[in-house]
Amino acid sequence: MKTKFRFSILLLAFFLVFSYTGSTVYAARLPGGNLSYMQRGSSVKELQSALNKLGYKISADGIYGPGTRSAVLAFQKKHSSLKNDGLYGPSTRAVMEKTLSDISKKPHKSEEASHDKEKDKPKAEAIRLPGRTLKYLEKSSDVKDLQIVLRKLGYKLSLDGSYGPGTRSAVLNFQKRHSNLKNNGIYDINTRTALLESLKNGLPSDTAKGKIAYLTFDDGPSKTNTPKILKILDDYNIKATFFVLGSMAEKQPSILKTIHEKGHSIGNHSYSHRYDYLYSKVNNFLGELDKTDRVLKNILGKDFNTTLLRFPGGSSGNNKANFRKAAMDKGYRNYDWNALNGDSEAAHVSSKKLIARLKETARGQKELVVLMHDTYGKETTVETLPQIIEYLKAQGYEFRALNE
Ligand SMILES: [Zn+2]
Numbered sequence: 502m503k504t505k506f507r508f509s510i511l512l513l514a515f516f517l518v519f520s521y522t523g524s525t526v527y528a529a530r531l532p533g534g535n536l537s538y539m540q541r542g543s544s545v546k547e548l549q550s551a552l553n554k555l556g557y558k559i560s561a562d563g564i565y566g567p568g569t570r571s572a573v574l575a576f577q578k579k580h581s582s583l584k585n586d587g588l589y590g591p592s593t594r595a596v597m598e599k600t601l602s603d604i605s606k607k608p609h610k611s612e613e614a615s616h617d618k619e620k621d622k623p624k625a626e627a628i629r630l631p632g633r634t635l636k637y638l639e640k641s642s643d644v645k646d647l648q649i650v651l652r653k654l655g656y657k658l659s660l661d662g663s664y665g666p667g668t669r670s671a672v673l674n675f676q677k678r679h680s681n682l683k684n685n686g687i688y689d690i691n692t693r694t695a696l697l698e699s700l701k702n703g704l705p706s707d708t709a710k711g712k713i714a715y716l717t718f719d720d721g722p723s724k725t726n727t728p729k730i731l732k733i734l735d736d737y738n739i740k741a742t743f744f745v746l747g748s749m750a751e752k753q754p755s756i757l758k759t760i761h762e763k764g765h766s767i768g769n770h771s772y773s774h775r776y777d778y779l780y781s782k783v784n785n786f787l788g789e790l791d792k793t794d795r796v797l798k799n800i801l802g803k804d805f806n807t808t809l810l811r812f813p814g815g816s817s818g819n820n821k822a823n824f825r826k827a828a829m830d831k832g833y834r835n836y837d838w839n840a841l842n843g844d845s846e847a848a849h850v851s852s853k854k855l856i857a858r859l860k861e862t863a864r865g866q867k868e869l870v871v872l873m874h875d876t877y878g879k880e881t882t883v884e885t886l887p888q889i890i891e892y893l894k895a896q897g898y899e900f901r902a903l904n905e
Contacts, residue, residue, distance in 0.1 A: 566868035747772035747793030768809030838872035
């Protein structure tokens with residue numbers, strides 16, 4: 502009698518354990534707490550494998566780079582209760598866990614597929630995208646249809662039915678993420694096809710399968726080096742990102758315009774770059790972000806907007822936690838780097854050393870955010886840029902600009 506009873510207890514325990522692991526099968530695999538941008542490690546890998554299960558095709562390299570952030574952002578955009586910041590934390594975890602467990606509850610793959618197809622049908626019909634090229638400054642309901650779709654894909658713009666600079670810049674940003682599209686900011690049939698594809702996948706369009714390198718240039722624009730860098734990027738047909746200083750942009754408005762017109766991305770890197778002032782008070786820091794934003798809008802037009810931010814000196818460290826939070830609350834996405842050419846490690850760095858530093862810091866990473874400088878005195882950066890591009894190409898990297 503006693504043994505029988507014990508056996509039943511054992512069975513019950515087994516049952517409990519099984520049903521528990523059954524319903525929360527993914528719980529153990531999703532990291533708790535917050536993951537920070539550019540963090541590395543097994544927690545990031547766990548998140549990446551969960552994202553892959555959800556259909557976001559990203560590399561599970563254990564680095565919280567732009568690709569991972571973009572996938573998290575795309576996931577957040579599909580769930581209205583989540584903040585769209587691309588950062589993984591407890592609330593994103595909770596929704597992700599539920600979504601994963603819903604997927605795992607579906608009994609058969611085939612059923613799941615046919616069910617999804619049915620769900621997609623009415624969705625596809627609800628989306629209208631004009632079947633013709635739209636003219637710049639055109640006002641029509643076709644433009645409004647385009648704006649509605651751009652908004653669905655996360656581009657912030659007004660639905661005024663007018664193809665102004667805001668709409669053009671959203672189209673351009675979208676085009677930059679598709680290597681098969683011309684980067685001209687004009688809506689045409691090819692752009693239409695790519696937009697429909699992105700909507701169908703519910704994904705940001707950044708789906709490069711291989712390795713990606715984001716070249717970034719800080720502290721400019723300068724009269725001497727920036728135009729040469731732009732020329733090299735043109736020669737290679739590469740789009741890059743320029744984290745400019747308000748104080749520098751003010752002095753070189755036409756170079757800033759050229760950067761923008763060529764389809765590169767522009768980010769905010771403060772006004773003065775003075776660490777002592779910027780990091781003594783959160784309000785000093787925010788004030789300089791605003792000041793630079795005003796400079797950019799004055800030069801590029803009031804519709805210009807960038808959410809890209811790079812902290813002077815980088816954003817890491819507990820002493821910058823309040824600064825990171827304040828910038829994020831303002832809607833900025835902060836990008837540090839995970840590779841560099843070391844051009845700011847001394848007043849003058851030789852070409853040989855720059856290339857060596859790049860190779861050494863880029864090694865083994867699938868996604869690179871490369872820190873370089875286009876300000877005065879960085880002549881060797883210009884000199885070595887073609888070699889650095891050639892090297893990264895040979896290593897199989899595709900080049901992208903960060904999305905403004
Ligand atoms: Zn800097």
